[in-house]
Amino acid sequence: MKFVGIFIILILVFSCSSEENSLEQYANHPVKFAKQKIDNPDNDFSIFIPKNWEWKAPYKENGNDILGLFANSKSNKNGFKSIILVKKYKSSQNSKDLKSEFEYLSKQIRNHSQIEEIVDFGSTDIFNQESYFFHTKSKSDTNGDSEILNFLINGNIEGIYYNLTLSTPQTTDFNTDMAVLVQSLKTFEILK
Structure with a gap:
């Protein structure tokens, strides 16, 4: 009987440890790392990113982008x-509220050619305000097998939103790397 109890405990431990981590687990994972504060040149927002990362601001990818920041680790x-x-950015669909913008982006993500799996999505309160997230897995030639977390937050003007994205390759340090990135995004603050 004692053997059966130990066997059941081992099964529970191994089945729980093989599950993917959730956004909540990354957000609450205690991880310490050296940080540097970045204030957007327009004083629109600030964020702490890992120290010694390269970054570029302003950063724009398309005509709907108002401003941005791109930061990356060393290879x-x-x-x-x-x-x-x-x-x-300004909504390309003229969405008037965060939920409708999230629904539009959800369709875009589901049809993206490099997305292999949608791990989770929905609303979150890690920014202490209404926000939504997508947790996906992707494969690309330029960044290997990666996991991506996208967050959508209201700007202070109707039809204007913030998209906060983090991505990290799947390595042996993946869970710690992802926790560092989520902890960095949690420092995001709108200044205007």
Whole structure:
């Protein structure tokens, strides 16, 4: 009987440890790392990113982008980098509220060619305000097998939103790397 109890405990431990971590686990994982504060040149927002990362601001990818920040780690042994991207943008669908913008982006993500799996999505309160997230897995030639967390937050003007994205390659330190990135994004603060 004692053997059966130990066997059941081992099964529970191994089945729980093999599960993927959730956004909540990354957000609450105690991890310490050296940080540097970045204030967007327009004083629109600030964020703490890992120290010694390269960053570029302003950063724009398309015509709907108002401003942004692109930050990345040094390359790992396979040449892949972790990334933090902050974009303030105007909705291309003229969405008037955060939920409708989230629903539009959800359709875009589901149809993206490099997304292999949607791990989780929905609302979150890690920014202490209404926000939504997508947790996906992707495969690309430029960053290998990666996991991506996208967050959508209201800007202070109707139809203007912030998209905060982090991505890190799947390595042996993946869970710690992801926790560092989520902890960095939690420092995001809108200044205007």
